Amino acid sequence: MAYLENIFDVIVVGAGTGGAIAARFAAKNGLNVCLIDRKQRKKIGNKICGDAVGREVFDFLKIEHPSGKELSCTIKGVKLYSPDRSKCITMIDPRQTGYIVDRVEFGQRLLKDALNAGVKQFLDETMVLDLIYDNDTVIGVTAKLKDGTKIDLKSKIVIDASGLNSPLRKKIKFDKIEKDFSKDDAILCYREIINFPAKDQDVIDLEYISIILDQDKAPGGYIWYFPKNKYSFNIGIGVFMDYKGKVKELYHENVFKEYVKSSNIEIQSSGGGVCPVRRPIWSCIANGIIFVGDAALQVNPLHGGGIDPSMRAGFYAAITAAGAIQSGDYSINKLWDYNVKVMTNFGAEFAALDLLRRVLQTLSNTDLNFGLGKELLTASEILQIAETGGITLSLWDMAFKAFKGISRPKLLLDLNYLRLRMNDIYILYENFPRSYNQFEDWKKEVKNVYDKIHKMIVDVKINK
Numbered sequence: 001m002a003y004l005e006n007i008f009d010v011i012v013v014g015a016g017t018g019g020a021i022a023a024r025f026a027a028k029n030g031l032n033v034c035l036i037d038r039k040q041r042k043k044i045g046n047k048i049c050g051d052a053v054g055r056e057v058f059d060f061l062k063i064e065h066p067s068g069k070e071l072s073c074t075i076k077g078v079k080l081y082s083p084d085r086s087k088c089i090t091m092i093d094p095r096q097t098g099y100i101v102d103r104v105e106f107g108q109r110l111l112k113d114a115l116n117a118g119v120k121q122f123l124d125e126t127m128v129l130d131l132i133y134d135n136d137t138v139i140g141v142t143a144k145l146k147d148g149t150k151i152d153l154k155s156k157i158v159i160d161a162s163g164l165n166s167p168l169r170k171k172i173k174f175d176k177i178e179k180d181f182s183k184d185d186a187i188l189c190y191r192e193i194i195n196f197p198a199k200d201q202d203v204i205d206l207e208y209i210s211i212i213l214d215q216d217k218a219p220g221g222y223i224w225y226f227p228k229n230k231y232s233f234n235i236g237i238g239v240f241m242d243y244k245g246k247v248k249e250l251y252h253e254n255v256f257k258e259y260v261k262s263s264n265i266e267i268q269s270s271g272g273g274v275c276p277v278r279r280p281i282w283s284c285i286a287n288g289i290i291f292v293g294d295a296a297l298q299v300n301p302l303h304g305g306g307i308d309p310s311m312r313a314g315f316y317a318a319i320t321a322a323g324a325i326q327s328g329d330y331s332i333n334k335l336w337d338y339n340v341k342v343m344t345n346f347g348a349e350f351a352a353l354d355l356l357r358r359v360l361q362t363l364s365n366t367d368l369n370f371g372l373g374k375e376l377l378t379a380s381e382i383l384q385i386a387e388t389g390g391i392t393l394s395l396w397d398m399a400f401k402a403f404k405g406i407s408r409p410k411l412l413l414d415l416n417y418l419r420l421r422m423n424d425i426y427i428l429y430e431n432f433p434r435s436y437n438q439f440e441d442w443k444k445e446v447k448n449v450y451d452k453i454h455k456m457i458v459d460v461k462i463n464k
Helices: 017-028 056-061 103-116 167-171 247-259 307-327 332-362 365-373 379-388 395-404 409-430 436-462
Strands: 007-013 033-036 052-054 071-075 077-081 088-091 098-101 121-123 127-134 137-144 150-160 186-195 208-212 222-229 232-240 266-276 289-291
Touching: 007 017, 007 137, 007 307, 017 033, 017 103, 017 150, 017 307, 033 150, 052 056, 052 307, 056 307, 071 222, 098 103, 098 222, 127 150, 127 167, 150 167, 150 307, 186 247, 222 247, 232 247, 289 307, 307 332, 332 409, 332 436, 365 409, 409 436
Parallel strands: 007 033, 007 150, 033 121, 077 208, 150 289
Antiparallel strands: 052 098, 071 098, 077 088, 127 137, 137 150, 186 232, 186 266, 208 222, 222 232
């Protein structure tokens, strides 16, 4: 076995989008980095995913935009459909204007860029088994190499980007980090990438990704239709976790049969998995460790998109680690700025959208058709809530909405109540405590907003 170093400034676990970006910018900041992934090198990037990423994140990171083999197509935004398809809400903003990527090609490029930035050691086909502690501070990991050898790797900071089922999050000795999450905060997904001959069928809306809300066909989740190019698309379904064992059947009955018209197709890729659809974990850091991407549940609750937030979080993690190592302080207090950056950035948006997602999951198809059809919740409002947490309706707008919703006044009141609580949660996240000492008081306020929405949801279920 070739000689392996075992002492580093930073160990990054997981070479996906978040981990690759974290490793790249940590190395770029002069840190001695070890990057680890359980997959074989050539398979890094291969993940069940919608494959969409916004343009803005590449400008934010000042890195190359997707091109060549890694770029499948460009997209202008998202179309959200009512169950009966009679209403379509089109949402266009910089985070949704972007690209559909070839997941493997894109992942391989990010990995290559990280290695070229100066990552000292890359270990593929390596399983990280446990955390190493010195008192209450993480100082490394125990890993099993591809030849079966177990090794202790030491570091000043560990960045965990190992995915939703992170073994490290489950082993963390810090009660502010949730080791697990409720099944109600995730959906079970199945998807296929379908190729078909030219002229056999047309791709729907080549410049938009489509999300279809339908509680009968996709209970608790949604159906998605993402174009890849003129002769290929990514279609799938997400449903409540209670449908385990049935999701593939629901996909074939409610998605494949509806959207695949050609009899001469090639299934390029297929598979299923679990996607978190909630706010990020309470704290994404502890002494000596930072959590990134799916490992920190940093995924858009409305459509499950996680590439963009994982890349941003990877960058924030690298910058925070560099500052901590320069100061020689790897404590919660020093790493806390990472929490602040995450929570005040996309964390605020995701917390607001988490409340929206929870309410949408309780509405019937009749409610969804009526609410979207009558524009009780419009594209501009969803974007305004997501971007700023607030929404300003004039008296005329309110009167007009009340008139349109008069046959369903309870639904109108519920949606208005939801708007107010989304505004509350966004403001709380925007004002995320700048020090750990204020965290518990902030957390109580956030829980209070969630309790209010929970009571509203219970009331909706009782009155159905």
